[in-house]
Amino acid sequence: AQTVTQSQPEMSVQEAETVTLSCTYDTSESNYYLFWYKQPPSRQMILVIRQEAYKQQNATENRFSVNFQKAAKSFSLKISDSQLGDTAMYFCASLTYSGNTPLVFGKGTRLSVIA
């Protein structure tokens, strides 16, 4: 069974600074995806970034990038130039390739961006 662990329940960062959210996972599968989702106060889950495990290159989406360490089973999210709108709950999740399978979520990290 897959597990996803987020060890930081809460974090804060000053506006315009950089913050890194940690995530580790455990899986016996060789092919899988990893995701970061953001849930702002509106509670809408928003896809932030997606990484395919077979790709060595770290995914980036504008100010968001990941540090994917496959051997260490680590998948951290870096947010650069933090903005007030980045304040949200961030969930790390994994998914096997086989399709029709559910996401496995971590417990989340609550990020507060301070002006």
Added chain:
Amino acid sequence: GAVVSQHPSRVICKSGTSVKIECRSLDFQATTMFWYRQFPKKSLMLMATSNEGSKATYEQGVEKDKFLINHASLTLSTLTVTSAHPEDSSFYICSAEQGFTDTQYFGPGTRLTVL
């Protein structure tokens, strides 16, 4: 692209009544949709996997007769909470899997309050 709608966004009902929640993928077809329940400040708890044209797969501990799921088309899945009780009050979220990317996109959620 990849927009998922959910209706209603908020519903209040009396104990003993049934409530139907709709989840629609607006710009892609989704063979598989998922239904989650989320308690305050907690991660998402998977309730069931909904497959178009077949019976849903329920997670352990989820009553299939209480939470009826129908996935009648490639763009619509419904969750009906039957004979609702106050303990069913929660935030319900659906997601739809975009097949060619193996990525789940989430609806905005439904806040159910049972009086």
